Amino acid sequence: MAQLVECREVSKQYTRGKETLDVLSGINLSIEKGDFLALMGPSGSGKTTLLNLIGGLDHPSSGDIINGGANLNDLSGRALAKWRSENIGFVFQFYNLLPVLTAQRNVELPLLLTRLSRTQRQKNAATALEIVGLTDRARHRPGELSGGQQQRVAIARALVADPELLVCDEPTGDLDRDTADQILNLLELLNRDHGKTIIIVTHDPKAADHAKHVLYMDKGELLATTT
Amino acid sequence: MKLFGIVWANLFRKRTRTVLTLLSLAVAFLLFVLLRAIAGSFTQGVSLAGTDRLNVSPKYSITDDLPLSQKQQILAVDGVEAVTQQNWFGGQYQNPQNFFAKYPVEPGEYFEMYDEYVIEPAVLAAFAGKRTATVVDASLVEKYGWRVGDIIPIEADIWPKSDGSRGWEFELVGTFRQGDNPLPLMLFQYQYFTESVADNRRDRVGWWTVRLSDADRAEQVAIAIDKLYENSLNPTRTTTEDEFSRQFASQLGDIGFITTIIMSAVFFTIVLLTGNTMTQALRERIPELAVLKTLGFTDITVSLLVLTESVLLCIVGGVMGVLLSTVAVAAVGPVLQGFLGSFSITLPTVLLALAMALLLGLVVGSVPAISAKRLTIVDALRER
Numbered sequence: 001m002a003q004l005v006e007c008r009e010v011s012k013q014y015t016r017g018k019e020t021l022d023v024l025s026g027i028n029l030s031i032e033k034g035d036f037l038a039l040m041g042p043s044g045s046g047k048t049t050l051l052n053l054i055g056g057l058d059h060p061s062s063g064d065i066i067n068g069g070a071n072l073n074d075l076s077g078r079a080l081a082k083w084r085s086e087n088i089g090f091v092f093q094f095y096n097l098l099p100v101l102t103a104q105r106n107v108e109l110p111l112l113l114t115r116l117s118r119t120q121r122q123k124n125a126a127t128a129l130e131i132v133g134l135t136d137r138a139r140h141r142p143g144e145l146s147g148g149q150q151q152r153v154a155i156a157r158a159l160v161a162d163p164e165l166l167v168c169d170e171p172t173g174d175l176d177r178d179t180a181d182q183i184l185n186l187l188e189l190l191n192r193d194h195g196k197t198i199i200i201v202t203h204d205p206k207a208a209d210h211a212k213h214v215l216y217m218d219k220g221e222l223l224a225t226t227t
Numbered sequence: 228m229k230l231f232g233i234v235w236a237n238l239f240r241k242r243t244r245t246v247l248t249l250l251s252l253a254v255a256f257l258l259f260v261l262l263r264a265i266a267g268s269f270t271q272g273v274s275l276a277g278t279d280r281l282n283v284s285p286k287y288s289i290t291d292d293l294p295l296s297q298k299q300q301i302l303a304v305d306g307v308e309a310v311t312q313q314n315w316f317g318g319q320y321q322n323p324q325n326f327f328a329k330y331p332v333e334p335g336e337y338f339e340m341y342d343e344y345v346i347e348p349a350v351l352a353a354f355a356g357k358r359t360a361t362v363v364d365a366s367l368v369e370k371y372g373w374r375v376g377d378i379i380p381i382e383a384d385i386w387p388k389s390d391g392s393r394g395w396e397f398e399l400v401g402t403f404r405q406g407d408n409p410l411p412l413m414l415f416q417y418q419y420f421t422e423s424v425a426d427n428r429r430d431r432v433g434w435w436t437v438r439l440s441d442a443d444r445a446e447q448v449a450i451a452i453d454k455l456y457e458n459s460l461n462p463t464r465t466t467t468e469d470e471f472s473r474q475f476a477s478q479l480g481d482i483g484f485i486t487t488i489i490m491s492a493v494f495f496t497i498v499l500l501t502g503n504t505m506t507q508a509l510r511e512r513i514p515e516l517a518v519l520k521t522l523g524f525t526d527i528t529v530s531l532l533v534l535t536e537s538v539l540l541c542i543v544g545g546v547m548g549v550l551l552s553t554v555a556v557a558a559v560g561p562v563l564q565g566f567l568g569s570f571s572i573t574l575p576t577v578l579l580a581l582a583m584a585l586l587l588g589l590v591v592g593s594v595p596a597i598s599a600k601r602l603t604i605v606d607a608l609r610e611r
Contacts, residue, residue, distance in 0.1 A: 057521060057604045078525050085523020092608070096518040100236035110522045112229045157522075 004165060004197050005031040005054055010063035012049055012220075023049045024220045027063070033164070036191040036198045038211035046220040047201040048169055054199065055167040056084045068164055085113050089158025089196075093170035095150040097142040103129065103153045104138040110161045128156035131194075132186060148179035155186060159196075166190065168200040172207050184210040230528070234535045240508070248504045249544045252587075255497045256548020256580050261555060262486040263576040279442040280340070282471035283435035283452055286462040289315070293461050295421075295430040300455060301437060306448040308440040311336035312417060312432035317385040318395065320371070327367055327411035329381065331420035334362075340436055343406065350401030354414075361397035361415040365404050370411075373399050379413075389425045434471070494587070501591045505537050509595040516599050517607030530600035537592025538585060545584025549577055 012024040024046045031037055031054075039047040052058045053065055056072050065072045068087050075083055097106045107125040116124070129135050132152040142150050151171060158166050168187065172180035188210050190196045200207065208214045216223040239245055283301065285291035295312070302310045316329040334355040338346055346354075346362065354362045361379060373379065376399065383393040397415050405412070421429050439448055449465035456463045509516075516529050524532075552572060560570045 052605055055521075057608075078527075081520065081523050081525045084521065090518075090521050092518075096514060096521075096608075098233070098236075098515055098518070100240050101233070105232070109233075109519070112233075113523050118229075 002033045003030055004033040004035070004068060005029070006064075006066040007050075007054070008064045008066070010050075010053060010060045010065060012046070012053065012058070013061045022220055024053075024060070027220075027222055029215075029222065031197065031199065033197055034191070034195055036188065036210070036212045037200070038208035038214045039199065039201045039217060040203070040205070040208055040214055041217035041223075043203075045217040047217055049220075050217070051167050051169055051199060051201050055088050055090060055165075056080050082113075085110055085161060087163050087165060089155075089161070089163040089166040091151070091154050091158050091166060091168040091171045093173040095142070095147075095154045095174075097150055097153055097157070099142050102139050102141055103134060103145065103149075103156075106142070106153055107156045107160050109157060114161070124160055125156070128160040129153070131159060131190075132156045146179075147175050148182060151175065151179075151183050152186065155183070155190075159190065159194075164197060166196050166198045168198065170201055170203070172202065172204060177206075180204070180207065230532060231535075234532055234539060237508075237512070237532075237536055238539060240512075244504060244507075245540070248501055248540065249547060251500055252497060252541060252544020252584075253547035253551055255493045256545045256584065257551045257555065258493055258548075259490055259583070260549055260552035260572055260576055260580055262489060263579070264552075264556060264570055264572055266482050266486045267571075267573065267576070279439050279445075280468050281437040281439065281445060281449055281452075281465050282468055283437060283463045283465045284433070284471060286453075286456075286464040289433070291461075292431040292433055293435065293463065295432055297435065297456070297461070297463075298432075301435060301452055304448060304451050304455070306440055306444045306451070307437050309336065309340060309438040311340045311436050312434070313337075313436065314417070314420065314431075314433035315385070316381075316383070316420070318381040318383045320379065320381055325371070327363075327413055329413045329415070331417040332414050333417050334414070337414065338403070340438055344403050346403035347401060350403070353400035354416075357398065357400060358416055358419045359396065359398050360400045361413055362401050362403055363399065363413045364409045364411055365402040366409050367411055367413065368399075368402050375399055375401060386420070386424050386428070388423045395423075436468075437465075494583075498587065498591060501537070501541065501587070502594070505533075505540075505591055505595045508536075509533060509598060513602060513607045516602055517604045520602070520604050521608070526600045526602075529602070530596045533599040534589070534592040534596040537595065538588030541584045541588035541591065542581070545581055545587075549580050 007027050007029040010024055010027040010029075011022070014021045014023055027050060029050075039051065041047050049058070053060050053072075054067060056067065056075070059073065070083060072080065072083075097103075098109070101109075104122070104125050107128050108121050111121040111124060114121075126135065126138065129138055132155050134149060134152050134156065137145060137149055137153075142153070145153065151174075155166075155171075158168075166187070171187070172183050175183060184207055187198055187200070191198050191212075198211075200211065202208055283293070283297075285293055292314070298310055298312065301307060311333055313330045313332055316331060318329055319325065320327070334351060338344060338351055350362060354360045363373070367373070379397045379399055381395045381397065383395055387393050388395070397413075403414075417432075421431075437448070437452070439445055445467065452465045453463050516533075519529050519532075520526070549572075556570065556572055
């Protein structure tokens with residue numbers, strides 16, 4: 001399979017006051033198109049930081065991240081924003097939907113940055129909601145939906161611009177077991193039937209069971225990979 | 228325009244807070260428009276005044292008066308064509324709300340001096356021919372439903388009669404017209420006035436109005452008149468009618484200054500209030516703004532969303548205030564018209580109010596907008 005993401009000697013430090021924290025140290029990683037990768041490890045191991053770097057939300061202190069052929073270090077803030085809108089779908093633990101907008105309009109958000117007509121945007125959002133099984137909740141606001149339904153809306157929002165890569169940070173961390181399984185099955189379906197490359201960060205071994213590969217991290221370093 | 232829906236939806240995220248802020252803004256702009264209308268009324272006389280006339284008033288205060296004997300002396304000044312006197316009579320008709328100006332005048336001289344006023348010769352003759360006659364601006368007749376022959380009682384405040392009584396009665400003999408923006412004005416005979424007041428207040432006038440034979444010599448004539456009385460008991464101050472109107476209004480206080488002070492206090496409070504609302508709204512929404520950036524919205528776009536929200540809030544509040552002020556003017560305008568003359572909202576005032584709303588929105592929204600621009604996604608998401 002073709003390679004989608006490559007991390008070369010990626011390190012990340014944060015400065016808190018006078019203290020410098022090494023969050024990631026010399027990460028080398030290659031992710032192929034169509035992969036479903038779970039990143040596991042204890043809190044503070046650097047999983048979310050690595051995910052943020054791969055998703056173009058942050059810059060590494062050193063090293064390179066090549067994603068979809070683009071070296072993210074070479075992109076300016078504006079170019080990086082555009083790149084994210086076209087190439088990455090994000091799913092967060094707490095859904096991060098805009099509470100004042102309906103499910104349909106939340107899903108439409110990434111399309112507002114495109115040149116699509118209003119009708120086309122609505123059509124695409126409806127399709128995304130259909131994929132996640134929430135057509136009948138399109139006009140509901142997040143506050144009127146359950147946690148699982150909100151996460152489905154968030155996944156529909158991540159899908160709607162048809163990105164190559166979905167990055168999911170603890171997507172089931174706020175859900176009960178059954179709802180979490182439904183969300184993980186949905187992600188699996190998107191990987192298997194729609195060819196989406198997916199990276200999830202999770203603490204949950206059962207969540208990791210849905211992935212093709214599991215990558216373990218501790219203290220900012222990659223430890224081992226299981227298949 | 229695609230993003231307007233987000234701005235509008237966010238504006239009403241906390242309905243009660245937004246409605247209260249909008250009401251505060253509306254009241255501020257209501258005050259602004261009404262105060263501008265009042266200030267406009269006070270300066271209205273300025274535009275009505277002619278350029279070929281001068282007013283000669285007591286040098287130090289319009290509450291002083293001048294002796295009637297000055298009339299012939301002023302008339303003798305080179306460049307003076309005619310002179311007539313007026314007094315501020317004060318007084319009230321029925322109650323203090325029924326306010327209009329009342330001047331004792333010499334009928335013939337007065338209407339020759341103000342030849343732009345229109346009065347029927349028969350009415351002028353009736354006015355001049357009867358000691359207790361009065362003529363009024365036509366607007367007063369419409370307002371109070373007076374008819375020719377009616378006796379109009381006026382309760383004096385400044386000018387009691389020689390016997391100490393305060394009741395004056397005037398017989399309405401007709402009306403005159405001043406033009407498009409008439410001041411509510413009642414005229415009666417100076418002769419009746421001066422013969423009726425206490426002995427020691429007779430033959431006094433409030434101010435002289437002087438017609439020039441040559442308008443270009445106004446300054447020269449003004450200096451000559453004031454020089455006549457420079458070292459007398461009754462020094463004068465001769466000005467154009469424009470300046471006289473301004474002085475008259477300023478006796479009540481510097482209207483422009485007062486309105487500026489009030490509006491500054493109101494807008495300062497509004498800036499704090501609305502600024503606080505916007506800052507609070509931003510703080511509550513930091514993770515959401517980070518999500519927008521995550522989805523690909525640029526720093527500038529997110530910043531503009533916040534700024535637009537602030538501007539929209541202020542513009543909506545401003546429009547509400549302007550609309551409320553039109554209702555208020557329609558309601559209280561007729562009452563105030565007697566006191567202020569024409570009391571209305573002008574287009575420049577409305578445009579100024581909207582421009583101020585825009586400016587207020589930009590000022591209030593600038594700090595939250597800059598903060599929104601500077602938000603880093605990773606830090607902001609961590610605040611969830």
